[in-house]
Amino acid sequence: MDQNSAIILPEGSIEKTTTTLNVGPTHPATHGVFQNIMQMDGERVVSTEQTVGYIHRAFEKLAERRPLYQITPITDRLNYCSSPINNMGWHMTCEKLLGVETPKRVDYLRIIIMELARICDHLICNSIVGVDTGAFTGFLYLMQYRELVYEIYEEVCGSRLTTNIGRIGGFERNFSNTAFTKLEKFLKEYPVALKEFENLFNRNRIFMERTQGGGAISAERALAYGMTGPNLRAAGVDYDVRVHNPYCSYQDFEFDIPVGTTGDNYDRFMVRNGEMWQSLRIIEQAYQKIQGFTGAEAEVYHAEVPAYYLPKKEDVYTKMEALIWHFKIIMGETAIPKGEVYHSVEGANGELGFYFISDGGRTPYRLHFRRPCFIYYQAYEELAKGAMLSDAIITLSSLNLIAGELDA
């Protein structure tokens, strides 16, 4: 019986042929605060209407009132599963506007932190896809490794989740030996855990049957919807901002771009797994390059831009000039050139862009965040149409929607 002719209602009836199911905004299956009003025919989804904005915090309006360093904490709260990437994307946008060049060691340290953040985000997404199919074990085993990464962040910037890491031109402090020891521990233990996770899921018959075929999208439709990141790569398009518009010395590294074919849930899962392996590869190369620096070069952790880089805390507490510089930089009293710049980085979900219009004042005239989650969530109706409810939920989680990035 085809779903459209299932029920024939008498003339003037007030009943509908579909049931309205309100999924969200607070629902254990939607990993974040966003709503889907689904019209169901039995257990099949006929159409969905998405509502977003439950966690809209007016970042773009806030940014018009905040000097550059005060904007970094709000970028943390975009994609909060991988906040270092947002922070560094923002600092790189400022560096592009101000014409600041970062030394190689800074770039390599930034890459280590960004790839750790990418691994964190992908491991959450993939293990949650597992949870939604009923497999809780993968999630418990992998989440433990986020703890190791949090400890590395803590060594560098003091915070775990919303990191506010880095400065314009580099980092606030050099990575301590503890940070490198923890990094080595992560590099030794995580591949083992990821391999176990893959053994559990990749060729697992139940998982494959649950995820294959669901939420498929063709490359043309994905591009039309403005998808970027792992969701686009699962559909077969190998667009990666790190390769196409290299920033932060990514061109010095060797890594592959995993690409899928059908763009379904299984392909997205596999692409994210592949990206985690590639991120581990990049981190190992970066760590080796950093160990290759000797002498004075090995102590470099920021560019020499006293007009935009906060002075050392020891000086701020003891010297008057350093205190004044600290105050001026935080309050935005140092000169910013007029101009407009668009800079994008490869966030965990795709191309995270910052469009910064400066009028020479203390704060941006306009700052717009190009948020990949917001843009590709439009595709959800097309992906979920005709699926069973449980498969529609798996499609929702495999897209890796982070509410913070959805709403800004």
Next chain:
Amino acid sequence: MSLTNDIVLQKLQAAFGDAIVNGGEPYGLLTVEVPKADIINVLRFLFDDETLKFRFMTDLCGVHYPDEAGRELAVVYHLHNLEANVRLRIKVFTSIHEPDVPSATAVFPTANWMERETYDFYGINFVGHPNLKRILNVDEMDYFPLRKEYPLEDQTRTDKDDEMFGRG
């Protein structure tokens, strides 16, 4: 011969003449200004032309310039040719008293939510949009918050008591 900013500008000016105003290449990104009556034709031309192939819309946002009479609201489009790896920025200006701009959803389906967000923040009416309603703010909001005349906080709220925080 690979696509460069000069070729893009030449082809646009050859097809649309004086309608294209060259805004320079700030930080390497070619920026042009187009009148709102021509924007859909320009987007369609950039999409269909076999040399230009700007088939990916990266971003669409609004800007408010209260001091420019007759051109207060701007819509900024960022396009990207993924194969040749060339980006383009197009700006459309409109008066705040007639904030109607043709919708780009017919050329780029991704513009759907981006235009809803721009409408929500600036009140720009995208003519031809399939579902132009607020997306991030509450539906009952009756003003457009990112316009420069509105302060960061809504001064008419009665539910917050800032007395204790020195902001009474």
